[in-house]
Amino acid sequence: MLSCEEVDGFLYDFHEGNLSSIEKLKFKLHLSMCSECRQYVKGYKNTIKTYQSGFIKADQIDEVPEDLMQAILKSREPK
Numbered sequence: 001m002l003s004c005e006e007v008d009g010f011l012y013d014f015h016e017g018n019l020s021s022i023e024k025l026k027f028k029l030h031l032s033m034c035s036e037c038r039q040y041v042k043g044y045k046n047t048i049k050t051y052q053s054g055f056i057k058a059d060q061i062d063e064v065p066e067d068l069m070q071a072i073l074k075s076r077e078p079k
């Protein structure tokens with residue numbers, strides 16, 4: 001699980017498309033569980049939007065399917 005600090009660090013690369021699919025997933029997973037980071041990312045997006053309208057597909061952030069999330073969580077948690 002990413003920490004909020006790591007999410008912060010991922011944010012730029014996420015928007016630049018530099019994250020691997022696993023990293024992207026972890027990023028989204030954290031956002032799905034952390035309202036603080038969701039707000040933070042929202043603010044970040046809005047900031048970018050003012051410069052590059054149409055660049056961000058903002059809706060994608062909430063599209064991690066529940067069962068995929070569970071699978072990732074399970075695989076990452078030591079027994």
Ligand SMILES: [Zn+2]
Nearest residue numbers: 003004034037
């Ligand atoms: Zn967070």
